[in-house]
Every structure is written in C-alpha cells, then in structure tokens.
Amino acid sequence: MKTRYAALLLGALTLAAALPCVSQAAASDTYPSRPLTMIIPFPPGGTADGFARAVGQELGKRLGQPVVVENKPGANGNIGSASVAHMPADGYTLLYGSLSTLAVNPYIYPVKGYDPRTDFVPVTITHQMANVLVVGEQTPFHNVAELIKYAKAHPGKLSFASAGIGNTMHLAAEQFLAATGTKMVHVPYKGGAAAINDMLGGRIPLMFDNLPAIVQLVKAGKLRALAVADSKRSPLLPNVPTMEEAGVPHFTNVVWVGFVMRKGTDPKIVHKLSTEIRAVLANPKFRKIQEDQGYQIIGSTPEQFAQTWKAASKEMGELTKRIGIRVN
Template identity: 55%
Template sequence: MPSTAPARALALFAGALAVIATTCLPQAAQANGDYPSQPITIVVPQPPGGAADQFARPFGQALGKELGQSVIILNRPGANGNIAAANVARITPADGYTVFYGSVSTLAVNPHLYKDAGFDPLKDFQPLTLTNQTPNVLLVGAQTPYHSVADVIAAAKAKPGALAFGSAGNGNTMHLVGLQFQAKAGVQLMHIPYKGGPAALNDVLAGQIPMMFHNLSAVIPFHQSGKVRVLAVADTKRSPLLPDVPTMAEVGLPGVESVAWSGMLVRAGTPAPMVDKLSAAMRKVLDDPAFRKPMEAQGFEVLSSTPDAFSARLKKDYQSMGDVIRAGNVHID
C-alpha cells in the first residue's frame, strides 16, 4: 500500500497557502480599490506653526476631500526631522496609511551630518510627489542698522566673528546657506542654532539676534508688516512676491543659492497600487488652482511630480548636499 506521507505533505502545503492567501486578502483588496478605508496620517517633522505646517494642513484637508477619507496632520519635531523620518521608515507599516512630509534638509542633508540618522533616504522611502519649494532669504530685524547686503558684509568685516545669524539647527539648509554666504563674502559670522526656524525668527523679531537665513514663505508677512527686512534672495531669480529684492548674485555673491523643497513619501515596500493612487490624488490637489493660488500667495512655489521625478531630484540633491557638507566640514555627533 503506498505511503500517505506525500498526501499529508500536500495537505499541509495547501493549508499553508490558504493561510497566506487569507492573510494577504485585506491588503490585496485595498490595493485593488478599497484603499483608503481608514484615515491617513501625514507626519510633519516640524513644530506647529512653521512653514511646513502652513503647507501641510491645507494640503491635508484638500487631499482628504479628494480621497473621501480623513487626513490627520501629526507634528513630530526633533533631531532636525530624524525622529519622524526614522519612525516612518523603520516602524510604521508599509500600508499606505502613514505619509512622511520630507524636505531637502531631512532627506538630503541629515544623512551626511549624523553618524546614524536612523534611516536611509534612498532605500527606506518611496517618493510620491514633490509638493513645493521656497528659496531661503537673508533677513534682518527692523531695529538693525542694516539696509543692504553690503551693510551686513561691512559690519561682519569690521568685527570678524561678532555678527550673529540664527538658523533652525546645525546642518539645516538655513545654516548651510550661511556657510555659503561667509565663503563668498569673505566674512566670519557667529552661528546660533535653534530648535526650529520659528524660534530663531522670534528672536530676530524681538531683537535678540540681528539676522538669519530663512524660508521666504515663513517671513513674507513679517517683511510686509515692516518687522523684518529681506535683503536678498538665495535663488537664481527674484521672487514675484518681492520683485524689488535682489538675488545674491545681483549683490555680488553668485553661487549663494538655497532652495528648500518638500515632498510626500511613504515607506518603501508600500504596494504599487496604493503608491499610484496616493500620488495621483496628491498631484490633482497640487495642480488645482483653488489650492495652488493661496499657497503661492504665501511664498510657496507649488510643485507636482511623478514618483520617478521626485526620486531623481532626491538622488541629485543627496549627492550635492553631501559635497557641500564635506567641503564645510560640518557634522553632528
């Protein structure tokens, strides 16, 4: 009589396949059209009230309407964005329900600054779309005697190392553009790192520090109200919101350029149908004039891109920012 072992093995194998199929059913069903069936969380690695928050909240509201599902904004600041990035990249499930609002600082700069940032931007994330960019600008408090970049350079040369500038933290793009400024202008400044851009800006407004480099979108209302003066834009072109403010190149400092971009990403391994659906919905929001125009009025240049185009820009800036950091010998232990 033939052995029953093969039959038993087949039965066990069939049972295992059934378990696997049953386990994968919810995700497969969502990937085929039920997604999203629960709220989506967008993790913002900056405090409430900052430039990232100003964009993420209205974007989340518009995306929720487009998807027919609630979108929650979760602010999780700390370690220049590393805490939030590492959490999304390594801990949250790759199920399309947690989105990371990443920036050039967190994704292209931080991995070169820290011995262990806690994530690999090129391996741990799946880009969805770029969302916006805004140039960094040099601004001074209204109470200062500086009315031009030439005034700042003259003061810095008169007392090397005494003139202070604030930033959102060591290695942030606001810090790096300050290093570019020093190199091109031939001056030495005192860098004061803060825990976020809003804290540094508050001290400029209060007269505690004379100046800083900051995102245009964050300082527009203060410039318009006369509380700060924007002296130059670190971009290749003038901002349409500040047509009378020159670029760094126009004041004799070519190469002092810093455009801070942001975009939406999910954890690598998220099923392709979910990536495609999220990316398409986000780009529809970003291309809608009803969303785009109010954001542009605040100083954001609204972007919209495919996942592949975002991946290409991330790889390019990851390399270029690494070059700048190594040249400036900047690091955070």
C-alpha cells in the same frame, strides 16, 4: 548652493498639464478603508507644517478618509522621519520630508539602522521655496554690501539664527560666509518660528529663512530682506534683489519639500496618492492661495522625485563635507 538638480525640478514645474491616468485598479478597491496619518517632522506653525496641513485637508476630501496630522519634531527632522521608517509599509502613513531631512541629514545626523535614501520611496515633491537673507529692523544693515563690510571688520561679532544644525537655513548661512569670506556665530533654534521671534525681539540680528515664513513680516516692516537666494526675484518681494544682484555671484539656496512613504509600500498605492496629491496642487484656488504665500508649486511624479532626490543627495554630501558640518 549649486543646483545640478534644478533642471529636474523645472521639468516638473508645469505640474503635469495632463496628470497621469491611473485606473481604479491601480490600488485596492477598498483603499483607503480607514484614515491616513501624515507625519510632519517639524514643529507646528512653520512653513512646511502649514502647507502640509492644507494638502492633508484637501487630500482627505478626495480620498473620502480623513488625514490625521502628527508633528514629531527634533534633530532637524530626524526623529519623526526615523519613526516612519519603522512603521508598517501598509500605505496608511505619509511622511512630509524636505531637502534637509531627506538629502542632508544622512551626512550630519547618522542614525544606526536608518537611512532616508533607502528606507523611503518618493511620492511627490509638492513645492519649493527660496531662502531669504533677512535682518532685524534694529540692525543698521540695509543691503548685503553693508552687512559684508561690517562682518569683515568685526569677525565673529555678528550671530545668525537657524532652525537647527544642518537645516537649509543653516547651510545657506554657511554658504554665505564661505562665499563672502566672513565669520559669524551660529545660534541654532528648535524651529524657524522661535528664531524669528528672537529676531523680532532684537535678540538675534540675522538669518536665512524660507520666503513664506518671512514675506508678510517684511511687507509689514518688521524684518528687512536684503537678498533672495534664488536665480530670479520673487514677485512677492519685487524690490528685493537676488543674491547675485546684491554682489554674491552664483549663490542660490532653494529648498524642495514633498511626501515619501515607507519602502515596501504597494507601488499602486504610491502612484494613487501621488496622483491625488498632484490633483490637489493643480486646483487653481489651492494653488493661488499657496503661491500668494511664496510657495512655488511643483507636483512631481514619483519618478521625477527620485531623480531630483538622487542628484540632491550627491550635492548635499559634497556641500556638508566642504563646510564640515556633522553631528555625532
């Protein structure tokens, strides 16, 4: 994946050493006067779900109101996301979105009357995470070169899992096939957890998955990591090469995730929530817990998020067209 928006993310990685000052007048004196709802358009138990719930718990403490989490998975996050697009823009609903739901889905899961690029406003990118090429311990592959050699000798014999059609795990695999001139069969699952379970059971040989989802399984010897799709090695898996080091040049696949709200939400509320969420992310204890799991904390402003989102949408449009992925 080309990363023309990477520089925008890196600019936010400092986590705003000085968080923007927002006066008490930045939002209504009574806001929030009731619980907030956080919609997670992914199944429970995944990497995004765990991170979002942790943020929601701490955010509730800061706001003095609970943040109620609802999982609404389906259609690569489109079902839950589209539901938020039709909710009131009253400032009480946060949507947890990702590169795939906000920048990829419009090209492969078109929904009449809904477009995340125009129906939502950015709040903050909470983190990013690299995808990792992992294989089951029962497979004979110990490095990327062995995998490529086998795949070229047996086109179409190997299959790879993903969390769903158009998910970044799927796109990473398709990029890998295009970059290496190999052919494999895609097996989409309803969420990454189900795919991992089948890998552990020996029913599927390989997949790309987010680092936080597989790092402990790799350390425990239950999965084998062949390469990290990032520009540098992960400190959590220091012995695992980058994809470029493994022989696939110019190959990265890093996913950003963050919060958005319904278009039309009071900008003062958007900025208040952005500031509060970034304060949660900046907390040293919270940050360390998450980074130890493989999350790269960002904490962007709404304006930084908007720039990253715009650049990513353009890039994903070009990528999905080149790969030829579309679900009607």
